[in-house]
Amino acid sequence: MNKRHSTDYKTYLSEEELPTHFYNIRADMKQDIAPMLNPGNQKPVTVSDLEPVFATELAKQELNNTDRFIEIPEEVRNFYKMYRPSPLVHAKFLEKELDTPAKIYYKFEGNNTSGSHKLNSAIVQAYYAKEQGLSSLTTETGAGQWGTALAMACGFFGLDLHVYMVKCSAEQKPYRKAVMETYGARVTPSPSLETKVGRAILEKDPDNSGSLGTAISEAVEEALATDNCRYVLGSVLNQVLLHQSIIGLETKAALEKIGVTPDIVIGCAGGGSNLGGLIAPFMRDRLAGKEAPYFIAVEPASCPTLTRGTFAYDFCDVGKVTPLAKMYTLGSGFIPSSNHAGGLRYHGMSPILSQLYHDGFLDEARAVEQTKVFEAATTFARVEGTLPAPESAHAIRVAMDEALKCKETGEEKTIVFGLTGTGYFDLAAYASYRNGTMTDYIPTEEDLQRSLQNIPHIAGIQ
């Protein structure tokens, strides 16, 4: 492979080189994802089924498996220019620290106020809502990156936003709440008394600390019950992977610009939007039978969706109000141990990534424990400057492990990973790592089986 490496630390594409179209990997998949099913009648959902929940254009994108490229609206492209193209960084200091012959690059998505890649999809979803003349949106947020991103997007387009924030995160991260409010959003800890779903949960368990699944149920319930309001989701969905393809398109273009061909591409996977976006254009080569890198999805050992979950139809939320999607899942009632600090706590996985993993195109999923993740994060922060988000640090951990393998074998592999965001709002977790109170957690087989039993059994489907 071409081993010409630039002497620069950072490669920026010019604003003229900003992609004009998103890449829709579904148009190229050998086996399309199984259709989402209406939970009432178990029939494939249509645009009309989705329209009460999503803005119409986004409902169309969700179901689009034919158009390979979808144009990025000009207003979205102009917004992107505030922080994109994002830099591709040659991690020379990390290479030196590890004393490895490997070459390590990362695509940095944290250089905007939301602190992560989530803004890439938030602005598209807010744009189509505004275009449709909607007046408000609802969503859920866990660590708060998605909520912040959507608050920024809604603030920019003048839309009202109500965010259901997983209660334990809202309590651990009051400043995440404050930044969303500064951008004009209303933030409610979930479960809340504002929805039927929330009230039912609190009645049974007043101390319920919340989960993404519950927060989704609440946000969807409100969107359905409110005029001129829709729901938006920051990961998992096909539309979100579509928007996040901008990460991979820029990464591939920047690597080509400096004449570098990656051997391994690594991304963290919670709902899958970052990984799906990062690998999309490389996966296109793989699907076309061309040379392509080895793909690794990294997930927390405490929420091991790909490595220990089941590939089955399941609900996307706890309240079971969303359509059923076929994906790797731990069961919609799965909640990682509260000692889990590092995000990526969703019970399911993007149907697109799930299908690609099931079919062997996504080469590997690897589960890592959080103390090892924070060890990698702290080293990375010290030598590369940037304090990474715990989520991103999952990818750093595996990139470092692969680079250390190269040190043993002497191979000069080129490793590319996604640095999805910064950890400025995760300092309580960093503090617990540093003072030794952070522990690891791996669900027992019993716990997992109990949760997997929640997956619906539907006659004729599974």
Next chain:
Amino acid sequence: MNKRHSTDYKTYLSEEELPTHFYNIRADMKQDIAPMLNPGNQKPVTVSDLEPVFATELAKQELNNTDRFIEIPEEVRNFYKMYRPSPLVHAKFLEKELDTPAKIYYKFEGNNTSGSHKLNSAIVQAYYAKEQGLSSLTTETGAGQWGTALAMACGFFGLDLHVYMVKCSAEQKPYRKAVMETYGARVTPSPSLETKVGRAILEKDPDNSGSLGTAISEAVEEALATDNCRYVLGSVLNQVLLHQSIIGLETKAALEKIGVTPDIVIGCAGGGSNLGGLIAPFMRDRLAGKEAPYFIAVEPASCPTLTRGTFAYDFCDVGKVTPLAKMYTLGSGFIPSSNHAGGLRYHGMSPILSQLYHDGFLDEARAVEQTKVFEAATTFARVEGTLPAPESAHAIRVAMDEALKCKETGEEKTIVFGLTGTGYFDLAAYASYRNGTMTDYIPTEEDLQRSLQNIPHIAGIQ
């Protein structure tokens, strides 16, 4: 003036265009600053006087008024490449929001984990300490940006660091403490029981909430009492303005690259390092009699050093252990009201900027009230994406005011300001602005006079 404006939002210089030398404005000043005086004998300090406190090379830089350009060490340049050259941003969305014919640009220094321009000097100071074989450093920090920057720099070069953090800030910003600790620093709220100065203050006033002046005294005391240890300061000093000249050098080069000549250059001024660095190369033109922009220093109305202080010899710290510097000062005992949220709370001002202001080369100082500052900050965040540091938002306020004047007069002035950092650790202040509990504070004439009486009267000098 040349009004050709680029169509890009962001202008990045290439890494090859990163300045190779700092610019030392003292070599070009019409009237050099008055010498710092040894507080014991009131004689001008020498390198030998400063060596017990500062690394030797930095002591030399502090007194250097002859070398116009000073080379940036290669290791520092390599570190800079992690986050520099920093972007010059055309604030097109802000122009549209204000509906102004003015063109607005800002140099963004917040795209690194310290969140501000402070890292530019921190890495130089840590480098020279490491070169000299020192093992540890002490410093003070207020809002925490400087402490974070120095923690990053010391972490990078493997130096121990002890940070005295102004107590009210340490309490308001626990996560700032955590990020410094993640980079390996030890953080102590000031006043503390670790130093004589701290103990004396706490004995008189156990609830003393601290000040930068006190924290400086403690850090200097420890450095003097500890083997192989020196003190470093993040602003005010000549050496810091020297290092921060990289901001102005890059800004000028980027503007020239896109063919833009600024009419007004605006920076916030606490100790003066950001403003001094930003304007330095433009001021060089002014001092050489060439065309140059109009310079505005912006300070908080609650700590109005340039607008209401006195140009006189004063101590740089509360404990009166530092040399005397001739500067604009409110008296070394001045502490802004505790309702002041926005940084820039130092009682003095860079002697270089003080002299330039006194001599009429720095055209104007303007004091602004914090609610107006946060109003500007919130608008800026919404339309330009980035959540600004409250310090930086002082410059935004005045940039917006100048742009609004242009709207009235129809003038197409080009306004450049320094966006020194991000406000991710200032969300308590943003929250208090949003919920209406933030108030303004302007010291009464009586309060000021009482503080100004602390300025020493030294026979034969003042």
